[in-house]
Amino acid sequence: MAAPPRGTVTNELLFETLKAMHGTLARHSEDLREIKERLGIMEMQYACLSRRLDRIEKRIDRIDTGLGLVES
DSSP: OOOOOOTTOHHHHHHHHHHHHHHHHHHHHHHHHHHHHHHHHHHHHHHHHHHHHHHHHHHHHHHHHHTTTTTT
């Protein structure tokens, strides 16, 4: 059997191309899942830091008031 002319699109070529695209899409999907997971972790860490800073600010305000550095 003779090879198809150069530039001819065959079912085999289409199948191989679709398989490669499927693999690439699967890798991108896994990467996106990991990125979302990491972003969620960062959001939780940010919220925790924000709460801690709020508590520190309140403590400093109480200290300033207690020392008479600011008017109550």
